Amino acid sequence: MGFNCFIKFLLFFSSLFVSTIELGVAISSSYIFIDIMSSESEEQQLSKKAAKKEAAKQEKLRRRQEAAALASAASSLSVEEDDPYSSNYGDVSLPELKSCSQTDAGQWSLAISSMEWTPVGALTQDLKEKEVLIRGRVHITRPVSKNMSFVVVREKGFTVQCLVTTQGEGVSSQMVKFVAGLNRESIIDAIGVVSVPGNPIKGTTQQVEIHLRKLYCVNKALPTLPINVDDAARSDAEIEAALLSGDKLPRVNQDTRLNFRVLDIRTPSNQGIFRIQCQVGTIFRQFLLSEGFVEIHTPKLIAGSSEGGSAVFKLDYKGQPACLAQSPQLHKQMAICGDFGRVFEIGPVFRAEDSYTHRHLCEFTGLDVEMEIKKHYSEVMDIVDRLFVTMFDGMNERCQKELEAIGRQYPFEPLKYKPKTLRLTFEEGVQMLKDAGVEVDPLGDLNTEAERKLGQLVLEKYDTEFYILHRYPLAVRPFYTMPCYDNALYSNSFDVFIRGEEIISGAQRVHVPEFLAERAQACGIDVNTISTYIDSFRYGVPPHGGFGVGLERVVMLFCALGNIRKTSLFPRDPQRIAP
Amino acid sequence: MGFNCFIKFLLFFSSLFVSTIELGVAISSSYIFIDIMSSESEEQQLSKKAAKKEAAKQEKLRRRQEAAALASAASSLSVEEDDPYSSNYGDVSLPELKSCSQTDAGQWSLAISSMEWTPVGALTQDLKEKEVLIRGRVHITRPVSKNMSFVVVREKGFTVQCLVTTQGEGVSSQMVKFVAGLNRESIIDAIGVVSVPGNPIKGTTQQVEIHLRKLYCVNKALPTLPINVDDAARSDAEIEAALLSGDKLPRVNQDTRLNFRVLDIRTPSNQGIFRIQCQVGTIFRQFLLSEGFVEIHTPKLIAGSSEGGSAVFKLDYKGQPACLAQSPQLHKQMAICGDFGRVFEIGPVFRAEDSYTHRHLCEFTGLDVEMEIKKHYSEVMDIVDRLFVTMFDGMNERCQKELEAIGRQYPFEPLKYKPKTLRLTFEEGVQMLKDAGVEVDPLGDLNTEAERKLGQLVLEKYDTEFYILHRYPLAVRPFYTMPCYDNALYSNSFDVFIRGEEIISGAQRVHVPEFLAERAQACGIDVNTISTYIDSFRYGVPPHGGFGVGLERVVMLFCALGNIRKTSLFPRDPQRIAP
Structure with a gap:
């Protein structure tokens, strides 16, 4: 009786994801999914024909095993x-x-x-x-x-x-x-x-x-499952080794995993990934609480559009136009205006961008921090530095079993980082690239390729895969970023990199309302549209700054997993809103 | 120059909230807001006329003081x-x-x-x-x-x-x-x-x-502020005592506070409230982590409508109909299907209901728990019991200063609770009400009034304001609630009460897909619309149960604050989506 429903379930998913998955051969009591749409890191895409042939062979093998079991177990x-x-x-x-x-x-x-x-x-x-x-x-x-x-x-x-x-x-x-x-x-x-x-x-x-x-x-589980946990748990190396001795083992592709996530997350590597994710959140909180930060919860339902720039999810709020917060930026700054001194938030962040990459999601878990600055924006970088070193140390200490479980399926080298994090200025970074023959705009942003290259150069020169790049060109940062004291072409801002990929963006904010309006105008923003934001700073506000991190990216880059969908329990991207 | 903008800001808010606030008299360099729309707990609503008169008097007083200061400070x-x-x-x-x-x-x-x-x-x-x-x-x-x-x-x-x-x-x-x-x-x-x-x-x-x-x-702050922090920090008792000696002190109403939240949250009581809120989250996490729970993050963007029943916020997700999750129910159960054993989540929950009461919000912070049950649903109540006693103990120990600050503005009696939480069956509760002359439907739900009355009876008989009422009638619980073993009119479910108000709802879930479909049908739900939910249970799932709590309600009821808007940093209700 359950089987009809099960088929319906399959059909439901196949109709939802017909563009990204191929249901492949589903013979009688077993299945095989062909790896059509694999992630960047997966190699060896087989032709459909060869895969079908292999699938039929596998199916035969599995049926033989089942027959043996049934013979022993009788009817x-x-x-x-x-x-x-x-x-x-x-x-x-x-x-x-x-x-x-x-x-x-x-x-x-x-x-x-x-x-x-x-x-x-x-x-x-x-x-x-x-x-x-x-x-x-x-x-x-x-x-x-x-x-x-x-x-x-x-x-x-x-x-x-x-x-x-x-x-x-x-x-x-x-x-x-x-x-x-x-x-x-x-x-x-x-x-x-x-x-x-x-x-x-x-x-x-x-x-x-x-x-x-x-x-x-x-x-009781159904006698036949859409994916088997041991198939989902297999490493590429195992599959390739088996292939050498003539065995074609099933490879479960990323979309199939996500369609049947309740089965996929049972693999040892996934059990490890989400336990590590939990630890990252735990250490993040413990560290910040010990430094006098207060955890806050800001609204995700925002009147109008939260920031401009990238696309937002719009909705109707009891007859008023509203949207989902793209970041808690405004509200965490308001908490600073409200005397909380140092705050952090862990909560969902929504981006309606059409980025279909290995590192973008439409909904992710933001780790956001905002704090009073007493003297200099380096105080914010000091927190980043100690927070992340504490986090990396903690993960290596507390999560050995989990890291091993992940490594068995997705082998990776432990992250190289220093007890005191390397800080380079943007100018120094540009110079390193130039010395290596890579020309970049000294007042423009770094593209992904330049970031990767710089990560490689830093690793060679300083033996670390975790570093801070600061004093970014003012022109490539949001209008509310504080310009540098000594050179208004640069700003009191920074990005942080893990394994050559940006993971944190942070800065000192402009807290003087008149200057904020001036900066908005200079960036071509109509001041009237952001008057509530600017007005929040008219009742007295200390100098402050902060940063934001994506939880899923931390885990992805720490474990070098190559696809952010692997570190989100139920990921949302432009093509996926289920399960 | 900033003043025009400030006026614009005032006008912006006044246009947004014209239905609930009255801007009152705003004379030259000062202001007074009249307490038109006070919360239930606030008494003594003055007529507009008398208030205006008082406001003018106050204004005079304040100007005199300012003049003295300025005379001394010169121009x-x-x-x-x-x-x-x-x-x-x-x-x-x-x-x-x-x-x-x-x-x-x-x-x-x-x-x-x-x-x-x-x-x-x-x-x-x-x-x-x-x-x-x-x-x-x-x-x-x-x-x-x-x-x-x-x-x-x-x-x-x-x-x-x-x-x-x-x-x-x-x-x-x-x-x-x-x-x-x-x-x-x-x-x-x-x-x-x-x-x-x-x-x-x-x-x-x-x-x-x-x-x-x-x-x-x-x-520098603006010379004139929309509310003064010491006005916002004043207790009703102070205002009344001053009134007796002929002084009319300003009373800042709830909506004015919320319109100028960055000023309002600077009061000692609000500093206390949100530091306590942070502690509740911290103790909740610490306790559950120590009991082997894993923190998860589930998506808030859901295809279709998440549960049916109460109203949802709908939106367009890249061309697909979607809504905001009304609870993480489905996904936390899927995490149990996915072998995490015991999970919890702290995150926003969205309800598009039109409830304009002291205890409902359109967005609040949900504390959600789901766990495998080994033998009996009382295991879930055991966690609730120890979790909340740990939480109450922790708040009383760690938050003395904060509780005192709140008590100075909003006096309250410390919560009465027992080291081992009282558990009554629904039948026992109904009997207590009956004995006190309150007739309620023995198989219906308790209304707010009956809940209050029962809270009072329990306090008199057992000297506690925190207790669990379990074995609720099956008919008043969601279709996925497990019926009782010995009497299918009742269910393996419970509510928990603080000071006579419901704060937690929990239950054992139906984990057998065939029976879940049967229960849905019996409740008049089209099984096809919830097939993805039911199908999640076809791949083997342990018996399990869980509960959900609203963070804002915990703080509101622990401190007897009487209005949930006081315990939400930037509250959202049917009439408010800003700031």
Whole structure:
């Protein structure tokens, strides 16, 4: 019954993304998606024909494996009445899942009642001979015979091999059949004894084996999934190595991943990416709170258009024209006018730009900071410097497992950075480029290519992939940027780069209303359209400055992931607004 | 020149909010706003006529005071050339503010170069005889004579009295004139020596006095402000006490406050409110991170309509119909489907409802939680219980100064709560109401009045203002709520109350797709319209539940503030989308 709906789901997505994905060959009970629209970093695009051929081969292989499993598990998966051990396995009923602690409890409730769950990631050799209860997903079943089967259980990216055999206590051949016949990705509760095998276990993260005594299926997945988690978790290197020995393994393309994101984010690398993202936010906050910053929440619904320049999402607000904030710029500056001294915000930022690149999204998570300046805009750069070094140190310390998990699928070199961040002026940067034979406009902006090149030169000369470039030409910054003291062609502003890509933009703001109006006019802006902004500064305001960072870019560049869609949980770009 | 713009600003706001505010009498150099549209908690609405009369009287008083100050300060405020101490005061020039550390530094740069700023809130008697540098605002000046003046300096809600007198070292009568003539709310850097007066100082938070040696104006405010911070900071009790002795003090109404929010948020109570709001977010995160939750960021731009039911803000997304998320419900559940186990999000939530009440906003900050359930939905209530007790404890411990500042303007009793939160079933609640003579539908929802009454009964019987009411009737909860095990008329759901108002709504979700479709149908929902939601659960999903809280409501109810606009930095309601 679910299958019709499932097909509808597929059709729904295929109609939404028909321009970017190709559904490819979907034969009977399995699938294969062809890598038509791969990201920049993915190589080796196969022709459709060759891919179809490979897909058919793969399909045959998978069907053979399934047939073997089914033969062992026989036709019916239900618990047989005449099994004296029937209470040790089976499907958990919905009433039980509503409240397992009722008096008329079922077998599952009784079995788990006096036990605590051990996380799969915590299953170590220290637990040898101990009985444990785990909850996880059926990653894969490997039936061996009527009387024996393996099942790999996965929880939050960690995997453990479980063995069910009729030689075990309380295990019937019916139970083996039940376990071997479980659908991939189903949720199970398993009770068993931890054993330490003589040889290392290949293909699981945990180096112990669970000898099962009881296993209950808490929730069944569909027998066929649009993508398999182990296909989605495979590295390019594995695929290429297999190809050398004649095996064509499925490669799941970026759009297919995003269409079935609830499956894709189950891979160890994705589990790592979003746990690291959480850590970036946590360290960002902890550091700023410790420096006396206050976290604020500014409105995303703005009257009129928030800044001009890039495109905004417009909407009707109870009959008034409104738009979604492109940045919290105005409101974080108002918070400074309102005596909060130092503020930060973590929240969504909306850009209706038509940029379909590896580094742009229509909605992303902005990390925004604004602060009083006592003497000099270098105070803002000092915060950037210490904040990011703290963040990088923290990620390397706290997220080792996550970084390893990402590296297994997407190998990358650790970011090179210094305890005290390198600062170059824009003029120095231009000179470095010139010395290397790259001519750029000394009062223009750097294009992506020049930024990359400069990143490379800085790495060679200073051995760092993280640096600040400041004193940008005034002409390439927004009108509210404070010009330099000694040369009005330059400004009290900076960009910050990771691995040759811009990640932060910051500056001292013009806080004197008369001068702000003058600067707006000089930039060709009608002062009347921004009068509320200018007027905010008429009631007394300290000199101030700030900066903004995209959370997704931090994670993307720290891990050298090459596509920002990989670091957004449910990305939005000009072609995608679902799921 | 700035004044025209300022008038334009006033006119801009008056045209925007003409329906809710009355600009009242704005005579020459001062203003008075009449309290026409006060919030529920504000009493004593005066007639326009009486108010105008009072305003005129007030205006006279203020002009008299100003005249006295100006007489003392004389006409010109500029630094006079023939003053041997002219380097000890004056306006800081814009070039200096761009970079005070240049070689050709001005007097201000030289004066502050070797000093660190002391926060006003840190000025205690321990610093007696020490020379300090402070940055703050001119809260008020009190000229005494040509040779002496007081100036109260305010920073982040803390105030200190400063004395400038020609008897002091390096102080000329010109400097006294300069200080006495400073506009309110201007930003100054002041250097002076801490002294401890014999008698307590009235009207300032700090019990020391600074004897000024140098004072520089970093940024000038307009001579006349739309609201004065001390008017905005006054409690009802002060206004009423003054009235008894024949003084009519200005009362700034809620809409005027919001129109000039950058001035309003400078009051000590508002400084407290938003610092407490920051703490609520911080404790919420710290607690959940320590319990293994992962912070996520879900999209606010959603294809179609996010949930149905209440009104949504619609927009065009690159040619596709889209809307703003009314809650992260779907995506936080998808994160559970995606193996994150326990997740939370802090982010904006959008509701296009036409509710113009003390507790509804069109945009607010949602604190959302979703988690796997192992055995029973009480696990979710356990998290709510410990989370909120930790939060309340934390606020009481960490925010004493802030709570006191709020209490001075808006007196309130500390929240009564228990270390282990009271849990009542809906049936028990209905019975308590019945016993008190209030008849309610035992299978319907409680209206606001019944909730208030029950809060009162619970307080009397259990001595707590914070409790959980669970097992709500199934019929009054969304279709995705899990019915109770033993009685399908009820559900595995709960609401949480603070001071008789609902603050949290939570439940176990239906995670079985077939049953979810059945429940949707039973609730009259076309299953086809929610197929993507239902299909998310077809790839295996653990039992799970969660809850949502509004950050602004937590602060409002903890501090009994009576109007949610007081706890939103820049609130959005059906009549307000600015500033």
